[in-house]
Each structure stands twice: as structure tokens, then as C-alpha cells.
Amino acid sequence: MGEVITDRQIVAVLRPFVRATAPVLDALREADPLGLRARAAEAARKGEQLAELANTPPGLRRRLLNGLSTVKVPGTGAWETMSPDERTRWWINRVGRVTALLTSVPGLGGALADRLPVQDALGTASQGLLLCAIAGERGVTGHAERVRLLAWVLFERDVDPRLAAGDYPEHDPSDEDARTAELTAELGEDTGKQGGRRISLKGFAVTLWRLGRSLYAVTEELEKRPHGRFWHQWLGMLPVVGMLGDYLGERSGLRRVAKRADQWFIRSGFTARTGG
Template sequence: MTAHRHHGVVVNLLPTVTIPDADVEDALRRAVAIINPLLHVLWETDPLRLKRRIPEDGDDGVLDSMADGFSSILNAADVPGTLAWDRLNTDARIGWWVARVGALNTVAVAFPGVLGALGRRLPIQDLLGFTSQAVVLCAVARELGVTDERDQVRMLAQVLCDRDLTVIDHGDDDDTAPDEIPRTPLGVARALWKLVGLLDAIGDELAKRPHPRAPFRYLSLLPAVGAIAAYLGEYGALSRAAKAGQRWIDQR
């Protein structure tokens, strides 16, 4: 940002620019095209066929016992695609995405809080928070049966950017086929990194996402303990974003 100090007052020399709805939609559309394959990979990946494994009486070997153990762990965690996941209702599945995936992402979002007030001045926090909320919101939409990417983009725009994109007329535009994401840790990491870069393109829109409530924001200014306050605040913001996404879908 270019600024000039005049009589002790900092004056911003740059003009105020509002990002057009079409540009916000384009960035979110590209983001959704990455998020959905990522969610699909998390759901479908099961190279050792452990998710739906059922222990049998003839499984006496060490490898069979290990496989049964890992399968039990996956089912105990209600991982998508497991037999335990099949028994969860919609609310429980949505809660899983918020409590498990969202909570894990929030660790990265809250990390700058270790630096206290200095950390809050880093632009990365809103970017990571926006990305985390976008991933969980798309997962919520899928659990509620909303798989059309254009509807998911409109939901993200309304909940995270306070923008109504339903006014945009697309005519008979064809949706672009999503990229194939390799089912490996490196492939997922690269897709996430690309997603962060795409969302960074919409700049000021990132700051419109649901934020931690005031007490957590103030506590996050403190060094060291700021990370804990930031985590709790960001997790609460993520939960509110997920509920807002559910309301948006219910209203439609």
C-alpha cells in the first residue's frame, strides 16, 4: 500500500477499488473446482481397502490383525467412506467436517497468533481462514445434496464475501471439467497450495469472512497465549460459517 504522511496523518494515495462480482465469482469457481476433487479424494482413497473391512474368523495372521486394527481406528474416527460413516445422519456428518477437518485446518490458521499482535498484522491469517472455511462449506453443501458447483460458488460468495451472485446471468455457459488430483499426500498438498493462491487473488474479499468474536480477537494480541485464543476464535468462526452455509441452502 502506498501512503503519504501529511501533518502527522497517514493518507492512502491509492484509489478505492471494488472488485467486480464477476471477478469474485471467477476466483471462487476456480477454487471450488479444486475443493470438490480434494473432498472426493478424501472420501474415495482407500488403497489397502481398510475402510470397509470386516474382520473374519479366518484372519489369524499378523498382517490380518494389523489390517483389522487400522480398520477399527478409521471406523472409530468415522472417516468418510467407512462403515461407521454410513451410520451417521446428515447433522453428524456435517459436524464431522467441522470438528475434524475444520479443527485441523484451524491449527494453521491460528499459528500466527503465537506472535501476538505482530502475527495479526500478517495477511496470511485471513487467507488461510478463508480457505479453511471454503473447504468446510463445500463439504457441508455436498452432505446436503448441493453438488452443483455454481450453487456452491454462490453459497461461498454469500457466506464468506457477503455478495449475491444470483444476479449474474450465465446464459448457456458450460462448466469447466475439474482437474484430476493425484491420490497422494504430495498431490493433495499441491492442490491445497494452488487453492490458497487462487483465493489470494480476490484480495480484500478475504477479510469479509466470519471472524473470531471480540474477546478472542483481543486475547490473540498477546504473545504465545494468542495462538490458543486465535484457535478457539477461528474454530468458532468456522462453526458459524458452516451454520450460515446450512441456512443458505435451506432457504433455497
Template sequence: MSLLTLPTATLDDAEVASALGRSVGLINPILDALAGIDLLGLKKRTHRLGASDDAVDKALDVLAWALNTADVPGTKSWAEMDLDARVDWWVRRVGALDTLLVAFPGVFGVIADRLPIQDLLGFSNQSIVLCAVAREHGMKDRDEQVRLLASVMCDRDLTALKAGAAAGESDESRPRDTTVVGRLWHLVGVARAASDELVKRNRPRAVFRYLGMLPGVGAVADYLGEYGALLRAAKEGQTWITQHTAPATA
């Protein structure tokens, strides 16, 4: 029997929306940078490879060719890709690369499972990919992206929540201990509630979670499990986007 009963708290829809809104506010500038930054004009150069015989230009052409081969946004190859291919790029290239970071704690085996860091990293990775997929589908409105993440990542329907709802609006009316100790105790409860939201995301299959408890090889198992979870999240996200996007009119 536990000697200490930890406090509990419940995050309402407005609080979840506010937290996800702040996340979306950080994610979109990152995606803008990935898609828009063009160091040395290499992306633009992919549209005119071999236009000069100058030695420096040839060297730059090699770098531009590498970006073009990787289908990086802004290159000629990217411009020639259809919607499905662009979505697939974000999921299977950017998402797969980021999953290396998500899986890294698995090196420590069962020790890493004692901390929520992998769920936090996995939640962040899936959120970034889902926002990128939404943008490719033309869904760039912040509130819509928040509703997407809430549905896929937290299993919450925020349709009835007013646009731009801020954390605390529905929370102010709750009775709360105003002492320092009381506030800290409540903060522990909120942290536990936030952790409960993280584990609602698509998670690795049970077999990968068990293998992930093993030191060393746990990182490999975690990678395979997290990548599979990312693919499921992306598929679920595309389904949600399709259902919530008005069909184009002629």
C-alpha cells in the same frame, strides 16, 4: 499523512464468481479424494471386521477399526450416520483439524496480523467445510456452491449472475492504463480488493483477535477464535442451503 496513495479497485460479482469457481474446482477433487480413497481396502474391511484369523488380516482389522472409530467416510460407521452427524463430522473433525494450520501464524503474534495469510487460510478452511456440507445436503452443482460461498464468505448475492460467468466479462469495458507500470499499479489495486473480500468471512471475535496479538499464546487464541468463526460459517451455510434447496416431493 501517507506519502503514497495506494491504488484501489473493485471486484465485481463476475470476478468474485470466477475466483470462487476456481476455488470450488480445486476443493471438490480434494473432498472426492478424502471420501473415496481406500488404501489397502481398509474402509471396505470395516464392513467385515473379524472375518479372518490370519495374522495379516488381524493387523489390517486393527487399522480398519481405527478408521471406523474415527467415522471416516466410506466406513461402516459412516454409512450408519444420519445427515446431521455427517455434517458435524466435516465441521468438528476436518474443520477443527484444519484450523490448527489456520491458527499457526498466531505464534508470531502481532507480526502475523501485518500479513493477510491468516485470513487467506481461514477463508480456504471455511470454503472447504462449506463445500463439504453442501455436498452432504446433495448440493453438488458448481454454480450453486459458488453462490453459497459468495453469500456466506463475501456477503454477495449472485442470484442474478448468469451461470458460469467468467472473470473479465464485465471488466473489459472499463478504461485501463495499458502500460506496464499502469498494469502493475492496477494489479496492486486488485490485490487490495481481494484482501477486502477475504475479511468479509466470519472472523474470530474481537477478544480473540486482541489476544492473538500476543506472541506464543496468540496461536491458542487464534485457534479458539478461528474455530468459533468456522462454526458460525457452517451454521450460516446450512441456513442458506435450506433456503435454496427445493423440498423433496412425494
């Protein structure tokens, strides 16, 4: 057996991780690397042009514009009216598909890849990123609170609030700053404008890899994270098709993460914010 990993070691790893997720999530919301908001804007532009045509029936024009106003992506009016649960489902179903795909790539190697910590590291990083997004939709913005959330959901640890806040002798703020900067090195500079930081799909993949690699210090804890069903793991052991099994397993794991997060919000006394 390896050396027992302490709560302090967990916190030392999670604090820069949690801090690094903030600009990543901002980039996903504002810079739109997945093209969701850009497609919505383009559809709106074309729809408005069509609606301006003189021969467009009033009923069709009204239905068209009403439909465009319900496009649910961050930064739209429809997003502001969504409940926290609806926003959580959006993160899991839209962004979660991309993170699950990136995480499942090692599954091409079948059982051989399963012996390595790469997939668990990437999977834990993906789940941690989505947990921080869910926390934001619930109004949980403090780093210490998010550290405790991730420790409880991913590692089954009930971390002391003071410890999660970095209140321990070995805590080095400058070292934490440096590690956070390293994790977000692939993000573009903050322009200070509405566009915020910029991140490409490649940059997002590299950042996810760096977030996963930062968890190697607690490798023995990574298997505790929520996984998919047993048949996902069985399929994942097969060469080539293992990627499909791993993808489905990661998607299932993300749904379990969301359910465990709900339990933590309730037991920690956080009430859901309403939309609008």
C-alpha cells in the same frame, strides 16, 4: 479506499476454487490422509480376530462387532446412516481441526502476522473447503450453486445464478481449467481404483495454501468471513500464544460458517438429504 470488487470478480476467483475443492474432498474421503479410516480398518481387523477366538464370550463378541460397525468415517456403513447434520459436524470437528491448526500457524507472530492477509486467506480457504464438503452432504453438487453458497456465506454477496455459472463475456473456460489444475497440482494421479486420488498431509497443507493464495485477488473481501469471538482475536494478537487464540477463533468461525450455510440452504430451497 481500494477499488470496489464486483460480483464478477468474486465469481472469477471462486469458480476455479470450487472446482479444485472437488478432488481435494474426494482425496480426503477416499485416500484418508488423516488416517481415520485406516485406524478404523485396523481396529476392525483386530476386533474380528479377537471375536474369532473360541474362548471369547458371545456377549462380548456381539458388543465388539456392533461397536466396530458404528465407526463413523466416510466409506463405512455407519457413515451412510448418518444425517446431513451429523456429517456436517464430522467435517467441522475432524477435518476442521486440521484446517484450523494450519490456518493458525501465522498466529505465532502475534499482531505482526495479523497485519498480513495470509491468515485471512488461509482461513477463508479452509472455510470454503468445508462449505463445499457440507454442500455435498446436502446434495448441492453444482459448481454454480456452490459458488453462490461461498459468496453468500463468506463475502455476504447474493450472486446472480447466471453469473455464478460463468455466463459473462470475460469468462475464459480454458483459463479457468488451467487455474483449477494449478490449485490441485499437489494431488496424486487418479488411479481409477477404489483408492482414488492420493494426498499426503503435506500435500493437503500445500493445497490449502494454494487455495488461500488464489483468493488474494479479492483480499479486501476476506475480512467479511465469519470469525471467532472478540477474545479470540485479542489473544491472537499476542506473540506465540497468539496461535492458540487463532486456532480457537478458527474453530469458532467454522461453526458460524455451518450455521450461515444452513440459512442459505433454507432460503435457496435445498432440503437436507437423509442418511442411508
